[in-house]
Amino acid sequence: MKIISPCRIHMGLIDMNGSVGRIDGGIGATLDHPNCEISGKESNEIEIQFSNSIINNTPEEDLKSLHDRIYHSSKNVLKEIGQEGVYLKVNDVIPAHTGLGSGTQVSLSTGKLTSSIYGYDLDAYSIAKLTGRGGTSGIGVSGFEFGGFIVDGGHSFGKSGEKTDYRPSSASKNVKPAPLLFRHDFNWEVVLTIPKIPTEEQVSDKKEVDIFKKYCPVPEDYVNRFCRLVLMKMMPAVIENNMESFGECINEIQGLGFKGAEVQLQNSTLKNLLKHLQNTSYSGLSSFGPTIYSLGDKKEIMEQSKEFFDKEGLDGEIIVSKGNNTGYKLI
Template identity: 25%
Template structure:
């Protein structure tokens, strides 16, 4: 569970920013894989992943007579998703006695439905901004609980506040089916191991333009037909997460980390996720490796791929990815959570 409940309020004073009272810049995360998905599991789900510096979602709030959401990112949320966010924020305000409503403006480069964790980051950011607009202190635990996120994965709810590498041990199994976060209302939040600081290894994000991201309904259908997995599949994924990836980051061992990322791609769950995109994604991964990447992985249910490589090769790999039809973002691991700012008084 995220421990950082302290918010550092910075001042911002650009002409646009002065129009709004609070801004939250939420970072994305990469999710490397779920871990415990077998029948009869003592703990379900779990996972491993880490925060990255960008592209961020910028969430600004200005006082308004009613709650309004405008998503001006190049690829915004669907209208139905904005409506759901609005309903959650309205209920959040009512539950905590908030009198002021806000016009929420979402901008920035964070993508939706490609594997960046935008649903969790934007929801938490909008809720935190609304609470700050009302000068209402909400603890980390209450904020997460009110968001309804974290039912399947504890990565995004931790990286939002703290950054770093998170190894999530899931939550006690309730005997229910395995479902994505969009359909899971957590009764208990996931248990996370101590967060580990990520070294500043360069990362390239590659979003293939020719692959259509999965909808929420397609993601639900994928869980229904793929789970439960054999127990041995969970044991393998958990071993790789702990003894390969988590340990490698703690020891700052780049080559061991890349080996762990590669091995996680071959686990039963990750193979099933990648198979959703067929040969196209596999060929793209192979070409990125041929271009000099040390490891290539898919975040969440994709279709975004991420690459780690020596800094001297990043530019060449980026050019190759663009030639292969990808939107490319250069970034690095983040060891801090969201940043919060308020307008000049």
């Protein structure tokens, strides 16, 4: 049995103010490529194998982290369904630390495949609880299950709420995944420009936790504007297939609320790359980056990305992808 799950671009957290009694909430979309692919079968113990391409192209520390994530995800699901082991071969993964949701997708893929091998039909939300995913953004969880453009409803906030402070998903392990508010097919092609950023300049783990503490709550005016753009412009634009209207929102929200903080915390090269691409396309930072996603003339976007890479002496990838509207595929 084999599972293939999509990556996701995370366009922004809607409300990191909390004055109405909820925080988080997210907008994003799933894409066909890059993706996560794992095959598996029954076993008496947990066995994990990686393809040669993953072994050869993944730093040792990241490979160990990936192994541990898969091991614990499978172990938690096996305990839930009353089984002892599973054999898993990881054929392909979404690049880690790029803002494309690699951690959530590999955890959910592991859980779904493990349970399915033994005939159990656990949904993404059940697996997310077992594997500790979706504690802040619900885009990865709902995207895994359904695909498409997603808006989630965040979490109750305050003394009696699900959350009492502002935290990233990595530090929100015991919070249930956010409810799905809106889902629609996402039919546009997207260019992913992924520059290689030094590890010390990447935003993850403790750095991410500290950023949430420092920049939240964000001013209510920013949240109000963000909400209006999502409800009255982005969602209708997706339904009406109006890329220009949707793209105008993408460009504007790069300076709004928590997304504005995410952008401003990037190094100057990445910020300049975003501005460079916005000259000829609709471009935004996915999560904490470094991936920049762009809508528009794909040939022009690729040329502009290559031009910037050459000018700045940057290494990286430029990937043309398209909306995924099915979520995971079990084969």
